Amino acid sequence: MSTIYLINVGANLGHKSIARSPIFRNGTFVYVPFPHPGRRGARSYPKEARPFVRGIDVRDTHCDPDWDNLTYGTNIGLKHVIEDDILLYWALLWNNTGDSWEEFTGDRGWYLIGALRVREIFEPGMSPEESRYSRYSAHVDRARRNVHFADGRVPPGNRVFIRGLRFSRRFGKAVYFEAGEPGGLMFRTVRTQSNAPLTIGGSSDCRSNTRIPRPAWNLDKASERRRARIVRDAILSETRFDLLKNIDEI
Numbered sequence: 001m002s003t004i005y006l007i008n009v010g011a012n013l014g015h016k017s018i019a020r021s022p023i024f025r026n027g028t029f030v031y032v033p034f035p036h037p038g039r040r041g042a043r044s045y046p047k048e049a050r051p052f053v054r055g056i057d058v059r060d061t062h063c064d065p066d067w068d069n070l071t072y073g074t075n076i077g078l079k080h081v082i083e084d085d086i087l088l089y090w091a092l093l094w095n096n097t098g099d100s101w102e103e104f105t106g107d108r109g110w111y112l113i114g115a116l117r118v119r120e121i122f123e124p125g126m127s128p129e130e131s132r133y134s135r136y137s138a139h140v141d142r143a144r145r146n147v148h149f150a151d152g153r154v155p156p157g158n159r160v161f162i163r164g165l166r167f168s169r170r171f172g173k174a175v176y177f178e179a180g181e182p183g184g185l186m187f188r189t190v191r192t193q194s195n196a197p198l199t200i201g202g203s204s205d206c207r208s209n210t211r212i213p214r215p216a217w218n219l220d221k222a223s224e225r226r227r228a229r230i231v232r233d234a235i236l237s238e239t240r241f242d243l244l245k246n247i248d249e250i
Helices: 047-052 137-144 185-189 222-239
Strands: 003-008 021-023 071-074 086-096 104-122 159-163 169-176 214-218
Touching (some): 137 159
Parallel strands (some): 021 086
Antiparallel strands (some): 086 104, 104 159, 104 169
């Protein structure tokens, strides 16, 4: 059965003076990839993200995940992800009352923003044309557009994940993860790697135990399936997207 990985993406607290992902009053949001000041990426900030970046060139970013083409590449962790595993993304979002940088209120929170159910994995050295679905030109083209294929092949130490279209989505509305709030959704559902409850501070601190991409729920284990269902229900209630749909024996 699948494992769900929890992955923090986008501009974070350390980028607050130059890049922020906004969330609006109706729960919709704009995903702003993290910035690389002075370092031109393979793809620029999307147009919808540019009002929420300042003081840097719009090309100075690592634009991943690619929500339009449903792909994600990484060189950090995720070495054990296999096909049919689920990548669940969360990000720091800042309240915004309008459509520009000047309308950030200063309030912020952590939210679940999208999920990818892995259909295919490209390993280091592979090109998009080596896909086992190469007969489907649209699939190959989606892969080719990921920034990790900027030089035509996956770089050493990297992997690129292609999503199954049916069970992957950028959420239409962000789902509040209640990080930093004891008793909130994160604290009720996520454990440390050693299966200890999260805390604020100490060796089980919620920040240090969730910031690096990691397996969060192994659906072969009954206790972890129960916690995954709580997360699924929170996402389903807000977005009508079923994170666990068609996974055997859920």
